[in-house]
Amino acid sequence: MGFSDKNVLIVGLGLIGASYARAIRKYIHPNKIWGVDINREVIDLVKKEDIVDDAFVNCNNILKSADIVIVSLYPQDTIDFIVNNMENFKQGAIITDTCGLKSSLVGKINKVIRKDIDFIGTHPMAGKEKGGFVNSSSELFVNSNYIITPTLNNKEENINIINDMALKMGCRNIIKVSPKEHDEAIAITSHLPHILAVALMNTGNSLKDIKYLVGGSFKDTTRVATINGELWSQLFMANKENLVKVIDEFQKNIECIKSAIIEEDKEKLNEAFKKSCDGRREIQL
Amino acid sequence: MGFSDKNVLIVGLGLIGASYARAIRKYIHPNKIWGVDINREVIDLVKKEDIVDDAFVNCNNILKSADIVIVSLYPQDTIDFIVNNMENFKQGAIITDTCGLKSSLVGKINKVIRKDIDFIGTHPMAGKEKGGFVNSSSELFVNSNYIITPTLNNKEENINIINDMALKMGCRNIIKVSPKEHDEAIAITSHLPHILAVALMNTGNSLKDIKYLVGGSFKDTTRVATINGELWSQLFMANKENLVKVIDEFQKNIECIKSAIIEEDKEKLNEAFKKSCDGRREIQL
Numbered sequence: 397m398g399f400s401d402k403n404v405l406i407v408g409l410g411l412i413g414a415s416y417a418r419a420i421r422k423y424i425h426p427n428k429i430w431g432v433d434i435n436r437e438v439i440d441l442v443k444k445e446d447i448v449d450d451a452f453v454n455c456n457n458i459l460k461s462a463d464i465v466i467v468s469l470y471p472q473d474t475i476d477f478i479v480n481n482m483e484n485f486k487q488g489a490i491i492t493d494t495c496g497l498k499s500s501l502v503g504k505i506n507k508v509i510r511k512d513i514d515f516i517g518t519h520p521m522a523g524k525e526k527g528g529f530v531n532s533s534s535e536l537f538v539n540s541n542y543i544i545t546p547t548l549n550n551k552e553e554n555i556n557i558i559n560d561m562a563l564k565m566g567c568r569n570i571i572k573v574s575p576k577e578h579d580e581a582i583a584i585t586s587h588l589p590h591i592l593a594v595a596l597m598n599t600g601n602s603l604k605d606i607k608y609l610v611g612g613s614f615k616d617t618t619r620v621a622t623i624n625g626e627l628w629s630q631l632f633m634a635n636k637e638n639l640v641k642v643i644d645e646f647q648k649n650i651e652c653i654k655s656a657i658i659e660e661d662k663e664k665l666n667e668a669f670k671k672s673c674d675g676r677r678e679i680q681l
Numbered sequence: 682m683g684f685s686d687k688n689v690l691i692v693g694l695g696l697i698g699a700s701y702a703r704a705i706r707k708y709i710h711p712n713k714i715w716g717v718d719i720n721r722e723v724i725d726l727v728k729k730e731d732i733v734d735d736a737f738v739n740c741n742n743i744l745k746s747a748d749i750v751i752v753s754l755y756p757q758d759t760i761d762f763i764v765n766n767m768e769n770f771k772q773g774a775i776i777t778d779t780c781g782l783k784s785s786l787v788g789k790i791n792k793v794i795r796k797d798i799d800f801i802g803t804h805p806m807a808g809k810e811k812g813g814f815v816n817s818s819s820e821l822f823v824n825s826n827y828i829i830t831p832t833l834n835n836k837e838e839n840i841n842i843i844n845d846m847a848l849k850m851g852c853r854n855i856i857k858v859s860p861k862e863h864d865e866a867i868a869i870t871s872h873l874p875h876i877l878a879v880a881l882m883n884t885g886n887s888l889k890d891i892k893y894l895v896g897g898s899f900k901d902t903t904r905v906a907t908i909n910g911e912l913w914s915q916l917f918m919a920n921k922e923n924l925v926k927v928i929d930e931f932q933k934n935i936e937c938i939k940s941a942i943i944e945e946d947k948e949k950l951n952e953a954f955k956k957s958c959d960g961r962r963e964i965q966l
Contacts, residue, residue: 521894521895521896521897522896522897523896523897523898524897540896540897541893541894541895541896543893543894569892569893571890571893571894573890573894581888581890581891581894582894584884584885584888584891584899585885585888585891585894585895585896585899586895586896586898586899588881588884589881589898589899589901589902590898591935591938592877592881592902592935593898593902593957593961594934594938594953594954594957595931595934595935595938595953595957596873596874596877596931596934597956597957597960597961598934598953598956598957598960599869599873599927599930599931599934600869600870600960600964601956601957601960603866603869603870605856605858605866606866606869606870606960606963606964607854607963607964608826608828608854608856609806609826609828609856609858609866609867609870610806610826610870610871610964611806611807611808611825611826611870611871612806612807612808612825612904612905613808613871613874613875613878613904613905614869614870614871614874614964615964616874616901616902616904616905617874617877617878617901617902618957618960618961618964619897619898619901619961620897620898620901621957621958621960621961622957622958622961622962623954623957623958625950625951625954625955625958628954629947629950629951629954632942632950633942633945633947636942636943636945639942640939640942640943642884643935643938643939643942645884646880646881646884646935647932647935647936649879649880649881649883649884650876650877650880650928650931650932650935651932653876653879653880653928654925654928657917657918657921657924657925657928658921658925660918660921662914662918665910665914665917666910666914668879668880668883669879669908669910669913669914670910671882671883671886672878672879672880672882672883672886672903672906672907672908673906673907673908673910675882675883675885675886675891675903675906676878676882676903676904676906676907677907678891678892679885679891679892679895679899679900679903
C-alpha cells in the first residue's frame with residue numbers, strides 16, 4: 397500500500413500532532429504533508445524545522461486537497477472541527493483522530509458524516525509527561541500500542557491504510573476494538589493510572605524533604621502527575637461511568653491489601669502479589 | 682578520605698549486595714573487597730566475573746579482617762547475621778546494612794552491639810523490578826538517593842566514611858534522618874507505590890487483551906508489581922502502623938477525586954491536579 401499519491405493534513409501541532417508530522421515525514425513520505433495550528437508561533441517553528449511541506453493557521457483552502465486528515469485536538473475541539481468542516485473535506489477523504497475517548501465522539505461524528513467520507517477513530521497509546529510541540533518526536537510511537545475503533549461505516553481498505561501508517565510510524569501492536577470496548581479498557585489502562593499518580597503525589601506532598609527520600613517506584617508512579625488539568629478533566633468526566641466502576645474495583649483491591657497488612661495475613665498478601673506478578677509479566681513489552 | 686587501607690566485606694550478593702561490590706570495585710578501590718553468599722552458584726559467578734578479591738560461602742575466617750561490613754540481606758536475616766557474629770567482627774569495624782526499614786532493626790542491633798563497633802543504618806533508594814546477582818550493576822546507585830539513619834552511638838568520622846562511599850558510588854543526594862523519620866517517609870515514598878502497583882495490576886488483570894491496550898502510564902505504575910513477596914511482606918508488616926496511616930490518607934485522596942468526577946466538579950478536580958503538578962515538579966531529578 398503506497399502513500400506516495402496521498403496528501404496528509406495534520407490538524408493541531410501539539411505533542412501528538414507534531415509527533416505524527418515528524419514520524420510521517422521520516423517514515424512514510426506521502427505526496428504532501430501539511431500542518432495546521434491556531435498558534436502562529438507553532439507555525440513559525442514548524443516551518444523553521446521543515447517537518448511539513450507547508451503549515452497554516454487556517455486550513456480552509458487546504459482541506460479540499462487532503463486525502464488523509466489527522467485531527468489531533470482536545471475531544472470537544474476534535475468533534476467541533478470535524479462537524480464544522482463536514483462540507484469542506486475532499487471527496488472520499490479519510491478522517492482520523494487521536495482522542496483518548498471514543499464512544500461519544502465516534503457517535504457524534506457518525507451522526508453528521510458525509511456518505512463519501514470515512515471517519516476512523518484511533519488512539520495512539522503514546523505520550524509524554526510534558527506536552528506541546530517542543531516535546532514532539534518522530535520516535536514517540538516506536539514500540540507503542542495503537543488502538544483503532546472501527547465501525548460498520550468504515551471501508552476495509554481505509555482501515556488498512558490507517559493500520560499501515562501506524563506500523564510504519566513504529567507502533568508495535570495494533571488492536572481493533574469497538575468504541576465502547578475502548579472506553580472501558582482505557583478507564584483501567586490510562587485514566588486510573590493518572591488518577592493514582594495524582595492521589596499518590598498529593599499523599600506525598602506533606603512530607604518534608606521528599607525529594608531526597610524517593611526512589612524509582614515513587615518517581616515512576618507519579619511521572620504523569622504533572623497532568624494537563626483541562627484535557628484530563630474532560631476525559632475523566634466524559635468516561636465517568638466506566639471510570640467510577642474501575643476506581644471502585646481498585647479501592648476494593650487496596651482495601652484487601654490494607655486489611656491483610658493489618659491482620660498480618662501473609663497468605664492473603666502473597667495471593668495478591670502472585671496475581672500481580674503473573675499479570676505484570678503478561679504485559680511485559 | 683581514603684579507602685586504600687580498608688578491607689570491605691559484602692554479605693549477601695543479590696541485586697543490591699552485588700551492585701555494591703561492582704560499584705566499590707569500579708569507583709572506590711579499597712585494599713581488599715570480599716563477598717559472602719550462602720549460594721555456591723553465586724560464589725562461582727562472582728569469582729568468574731572477578732568483581733571481588735575473594736568470595737566465600739562462609740565468612741567465619743574473613744570477618745575479623747574486615748574494616749567495613751556491608752550486610753545486604755533481608756531484614757530479619759540482617760539482624761540475625763549481625764547479632765550472631767557480634768563477637769567475630771574486627772575491633773573498630775563499621776557495620777552497615779541496606780534494609781528498607783530502620784527503627785526496629787537499628788534498635789535491636791544497638792541493644793547488643795559491642796562498644797568498639799559502629800553500626801550505621803543506611804537505605805540506598807535504588808533497585809530494579811528484577812532481583813538477584815544476574816541483574817546487579819555498578820551503575821545501580823547513579824543519581825539515586827541514599828538515606829543514612831545515624832544514632833547518637835555513631836562516630837562522626839565513620840558516618841563520613843559511609844557518606845563518602847555513597848557519593849563515590851554515584852548517589853546524587855545523601856540525607857540523614859532518624860530511623861523513625863525514615864520509616865514514616867518510606868511508607869509514602871516506597872511502600873505505598875508498591876502497593877498501588879499491585880492493586881492496579883490486579884484491577885487490570887480481568888481485562889482481555891490488556892497487553893495491547895496499555896500505554897506508558899500503566900506500564901510505569903505497575904513496573905514494580907512483579908514484587909518479591911517474601912521480602913515485601915516482611916517490610917509491609919514491620920512498618921504496619923506508618924503504612925496503614927498513609928494508605929488511609931491515600932484512600933481519602935482517591936475518594937476526593939472520585940467524588941469530584943461523579944459530581945463533575947471541575948474546580949475540585951483542578952485543585953487536586955494543580956497540587957500534584959506542583960508537587961511532582963519539586964521532586965523532578
